[in-house]
Amino acid sequence: MLRSVIRAAPRVNVLRAAICRPQILTTVRTYQVATAKTVLKTSYDSVEDYSSYKHNLFTHRLPESSAEQSAPLVALHSRLNLPSTFALSTLSQCLNLLFKDDGLANNFGLNTLGKTMLSYYVTEYLLIHYPRLPMSVHNAAVDSLMGTSALYEIGKSWGITVDTTSKLDKFLGEENEFLKYGKLRYISDAEKEKVKETGVEELVDGVTEHSREAEAYASAVRAIIGGLYTHSGEDTAKKFIEDHILSRKIPLDQMFQFSKPSAELVRLCDKLGFDQPISIRLMAETGRASSHPQYLTGVFVGTEKLGEAIGSSLNESKTRAVINALLAYYLYSPINAQGDKIKVPSETNYKFEGIIGIGDVAI
Amino acid sequence: MIRTSIRRISNKSIPYEPVPKNKYNAQRSQFNFKPQKTSGLVHNPPAAIIKPYMQTPNIFLPANDPRRHFNTAPSQNFTQQDLEYMPVLKEYKPQGQRDYSITAETIDAIKKLKESDPENWTLSKLSKEFNIEARKLVHFLRPDKKEKISEHKILSERARRKELWLRNEY
Numbered sequence: 001m002l003r004s005v006i007r008a009a010p011r012v013n014v015l016r017a018a019i020c021r022p023q024i025l026t027t028v029r030t031y032q033v034a035t036a037k038t039v040l041k042t043s044y045d046s047v048e049d050y051s052s053y054k055h056n057l058f059t060h061r062l063p064e065s066s067a068e069q070s071a072p073l074v075a076l077h078s079r080l081n082l083p084s085t086f087a088l089s090t091l092s093q094c095l096n097l098l099f100k101d102d103g104l105a106n107n108f109g110l111n112t113l114g115k116t117m118l119s120y121y122v123t124e125y126l127l128i129h130y131p132r133l134p135m136s137v138h139n140a141a142v143d144s145l146m147g148t149s150a151l152y153e154i155g156k157s158w159g160i161t162v163d164t165t166s167k168l169d170k171f172l173g174e175e176n177e178f179l180k181y182g183k184l185r186y187i188s189d190a191e192k193e194k195v196k197e198t199g200v201e202e203l204v205d206g207v208t209e210h211s212r213e214a215e216a217y218a219s220a221v222r223a224i225i226g227g228l229y230t231h232s233g234e235d236t237a238k239k240f241i242e243d244h245i246l247s248r249k250i251p252l253d254q255m256f257q258f259s260k261p262s263a264e265l266v267r268l269c270d271k272l273g274f275d276q277p278i279s280i281r282l283m284a285e286t287g288r289a290s291s292h293p294q295y296l297t298g299v300f301v302g303t304e305k306l307g308e309a310i311g312s313s314l315n316e317s318k319t320r321a322v323i324n325a326l327l328a329y330y331l332y333s334p335i336n337a338q339g340d341k342i343k344v345p346s347e348t349n350y351k352f353e354g355i356i357g358i359g360d361v362a363i
Numbered sequence: 364m365i366r367t368s369i370r371r372i373s374n375k376s377i378p379y380e381p382v383p384k385n386k387y388n389a390q391r392s393q394f395n396f397k398p399q400k401t402s403g404l405v406h407n408p409p410a411a412i413i414k415p416y417m418q419t420p421n422i423f424l425p426a427n428d429p430r431r432h433f434n435t436a437p438s439q440n441f442t443q444q445d446l447e448y449m450p451v452l453k454e455y456k457p458q459g460q461r462d463y464s465i466t467a468e469t470i471d472a473i474k475k476l477k478e479s480d481p482e483n484w485t486l487s488k489l490s491k492e493f494n495i496e497a498r499k500l501v502h503f504l505r506p507d508k509k510e511k512i513s514e515h516k517i518l519s520e521r522a523r524r525k526e527l528w529l530r531n532e533y
Contacts, residue, residue, distance in 0.1 A: 253416050258529045262453075270458045274422070277457050281449035297452065303441050304422045308412055311528070318452055319528045327415035327531065329423045337429050355425045 039100050059105040062089040062181060072161065072182025079159060080224070086231045094223035095160065097186035097216055107223035114226030117234075118146045121241045121346070128344045130252065131357040132330050140255050145245055148210045148218040154244060155217035160184050162213065166192035186216035238346060252331055260363055261322045268329060268361045269301060276302030280318050283308060297321040377406045379437050408438050469493060470503050477504065 045052040067073055067088035077091055090110075099106045122145050126138055133141065144150055163183035165175065208215060229237040258264065269278055284296040297317035298308040307325030311317030334354040336342050342353040383398035421434050434440075456462075473493060476484050486504070490497040518526065527533065 253414070253531060256531055261529065262455075266455050272422075273458075275457050275459070277460075278455040279446075279451050280453040281446065281451050283449050298449065300441070300446065301422060303443055303446060304420060305439065305441060306420050306423070307415060310412065314452060316524075316528055319525075320531070323529070323531055324412075324415050325420075328419050331416040332419045332423060333416075334425070334428060335430070339429070353427070355427070 057099070059099070059103055061105050062092050064089050066178060067092050067181060069176075070178040070181040071176075072179065074182070076159065076182060082224075082228065083232045083236060086228060090227045090231060091224070092181040094227050095182070095184050095220050097184075097219060098188060101185075101189050107219060107226075110223035110226035110230070111219045112226070113229060114222035114224065117225055117229055117237055118222060118241060118245065121238060122146045122245065124344050124346060125246050128342060128354055129333050130331065131334070131355050132332050133252070133357070134330060134360050137252065137255050137330070141250050141252060144250055144255075145248065148208070148214050150245075150248075151218035151221040152210070152214040155184075155221045158221075160217060160220055162216070163187070164192065168193070184216055184220055186212060253327055256323075256327065256330070258323055258326065261319060261326060263363045264361055265299070265306075265322050265326055267363055268326070271358060271361060274301050276304075278306075280321065282314070282317075299325045377404050379406045381408060381410065381438060383407075406436065408436055413439075465495060465499070465503075469495075473500070473503070 039057070041056040043054050043056055064087060070092065073088055073092055077086070077088060082091070093105050094107050094110055096104055096106045122142055126133065126141055161183050163180045163185045164187060165173070167189055225237055225240060228240050266278060279300050281298055281300060282295060283298045286294045292312065294310050294312060295314055295317040296308060296310050297314070299306045299321045307321050307328050309317055309320030309324045311320050334342050336353050343350050378401060380401065384401060385392065386397040386399040387395060418434070421431060424431050473489055476489065486497055486500060490500050
């Protein structure tokens with residue numbers, strides 16, 4: 001039987017007070033009020049004075065001597081070829097998502113830093129190398145490069161493992177106490193103690209569609225990038241992102257879904273100012289009476305061919321040809337005079353050699 | 364001996380052979396193809412359709428792109444005479460030459476006529492009466508759009524195939 005474990009939303013403190021004093025028979029309206037997380041022990045001068053917000057939760061960093069004794073941590077450090085300036089204690093911090101169990105600093109700050117770095121370099125790459133991508137496809141490409149699922153896969157491929165054994169199991173198994181510092185910690189001790197029944201599945205919360213494990217791995221990857229920036233500077237972080245994230249292939253031509261492609265092409269040619277009529281012509285066919293006919297259709301503007309495609313019916317070949325023409329426009333990638341990829345703004349001696357897209361086409 | 368210079372071959376002097384030369388008469392011995400080797404460089408482009416992400420047509424290339432002068436293959440450049448042999452399936456007029464002469468009042472009048480007497484006022488009669496092409500008129504006389512098909516509706520085979528075209532999948 002499937003039972004859902006729904007994490008309870010925080011309730012107003014008023015209700016808790018009412019429960020503690022059962023003699024008072026008051027009907028309490030329970031409603032959500034935005035409150036700062038009490039576990040972080042936030043203090044402020046006044047609610048609107050945002051600059052005065054301060055977390056008073058004491059956290060300490062893992063001493064380097066302890067970090068060095070963790071075999072998976074050292075292995076991860078060398079596997080990723082991280083520079084020696086990248087402290088092992090920071091790497092251990094990158095793998096920690098918990099904030100109240102043992103008082104060790106968690107990866108929230110590094111995660112945010114890494115996310116910002118990633119966002120910048122990934123969007124820079126896409127906007128310079130694919131300037132004409134429609135916005136929805138650009139967003140899908142960004143998601144495929146640095147989205148949670150992508151970073152989850154990358155984190156797993158780096159060999160980051162999750163710390164799932166409870167304190168009791170660790171004691172009984174005589175596990176080395178430093179082992180956990182090299183593993184991904186996001187499951188709290190209380191959760192680990194819970195008996196895992198077969199057939200019970202934890203549902204993900206409605207905010208993000210990814211599992212907690214995926215979110216944890218993604219945050220660890222981002223935090224490692226953030227830590228690299230902190231210890232070794234932006235150039236090293238950029239190189240790391242290029243090697244691990246931007247080197248992945250994005251099959252952009254498989255990410256499009258058109259509706260009304262002919263209308264879109266006509267509007268695109270209007271926007272580009274073509275004064276010749278657009279004609280869709282039958283270039284070749286195997287013959288109408290053939291058992292599986294094939295038609296080759298081409299889209300022309302005057303005498304210039306924009307795109308062509310084969311289909312098993314006239315309509316299919318027409319539609320595919322128009323879509324090929326649109327893709328030929330959207331997937332344009334500029335090159336410099338020597339035939340190499342053009343420079344991005346963050347490179348040295350940057351000069352703008354590409355183009356700026358004219359924007360999406362409105363149908 | 365180290366080559367100190369490369370032999371310069373002009374783009375135009377390379378023979379264009381999409382299909383190798385036949386030793387025998389190309390027409391009469393189509394069944395009996397025997398290729399004849401041409402010495403030197405030969406431009407033999409693949410018969411496959413060029414993928415959109417591999418090559419952008421010249422008019423889509425911006426002015427500063429160095430590839431503008433390289434797409435000169437006869438397979439990509441057509442003359443008006445070549446296009447005469449390709450029948451037009453659909454044509455769209457460019458901006459400025461489109462006909463927007465049909466007004467809302469005319470269409471209202473047409474719809475009123477159609478409503479009043481559907482059997483007698485057929486499409487051809489209406490097009491003759493108001494001097495509008497039947498192909499155009501049929502768009503105005505289409506019934507109101509049906510509700511959008513929900514994403515989870517099970518599509519028919521034909522609809523599924525059409526979806527594949529729009530996704531550039533096979």
